[in-house]
Amino acid sequence: MSLTPRAIIFDLDGTLIDSLPVILRAFHSVCAALDLPKPDLRTAQGFVGAGVPVAMTRLLAWANADPSLHGRAVEEMEAAYGASPGDNEVYPGVREMLARLQEMGLPLGLCTNKPEAPTRAVLDALELGPFGAVVCGDTLKLRKPHPDPLLETARRLGVAASDTLYVGDSEIDHQTAAAAGIPFAFFEGGYLNAPLGDPPPALVLSAMSDLPQAFTSEMVRKA
Numbered sequence: 001m002s003l004t005p006r007a008i009i010f011d012l013d014g015t016l017i018d019s020l021p022v023i024l025r026a027f028h029s030v031c032a033a034l035d036l037p038k039p040d041l042r043t044a045q046g047f048v049g050a051g052v053p054v055a056m057t058r059l060l061a062w063a064n065a066d067p068s069l070h071g072r073a074v075e076e077m078e079a080a081y082g083a084s085p086g087d088n089e090v091y092p093g094v095r096e097m098l099a100r101l102q103e104m105g106l107p108l109g110l111c112t113n114k115p116e117a118p119t120r121a122v123l124d125a126l127e128l129g130p131f132g133a134v135v136c137g138d139t140l141k142l143r144k145p146h147p148d149p150l151l152e153t154a155r156r157l158g159v160a161a162s163d164t165l166y167v168g169d170s171e172i173d174h175q176t177a178a179a180a181g182i183p184f185a186f187f188e189g190g191y192l193n194a195p196l197g198d199p200p201p202a203l204v205l206s207a208m209s210d211l212p213q214a215f216t217s218e219m220v221r222k223a
């Protein structure tokens, strides 16, 4: 399959950064505040991907807690989420890969289910980007896997959605891309919680540094 995107849109957690240890700390703050047992890293991965409200539903269910605690859990999570943003680890090769795509003249976007405040804190602390458009879990009414955040990212980049490529690590990202009619590049090194369904991804990346090579020199001339 030949891929000729005119802009690249990235997921954040599990795609550009290994953020699970920092997210786990925020989950533990929620558990401390609500007197709940604390999940380990592997369990916590299963809560991540669909945004804060879903993560808190999953955490409360795992802890056998009263679902009516959900509102407080979301508040505690939002308060804890932005702490220590500089502790998140940029995956190997990501900075070089982003720089190379920029050299190739490709506008870059970010579409994440992480809320705006912790997302901005991470981008600032890690000096990641620049991204021409950033759409987060609480930017619009709906979050991934609804296609709106991804379509809005493309719109803000000024590129037709069908001319973009979405790069992500989870089944949620895959569903979002499919719903938006955008080709999907799957990064295998993140937080996949369920098998990817159909259609198969346009690209499978074992390392983020492999991404620029996926685009032909023909595409660079067109871009």
Ligand SMILES: O=C(O)COP(=O)(O)O
Pocket: 011, 012, 013, 014, 047, 048, 049, 050, 051, 052, 055, 111, 112, 113, 114, 115, 137, 170
């Ligand atoms: O906040 C989440 O649940 C996951 O965030 P992501 O969309 O950047 O992977």
Ligand SMILES: [Mg+2]
Pocket: 011, 012, 013, 014, 015, 049, 168, 169, 170, 190, 191
């Ligand atoms: Mg992700």
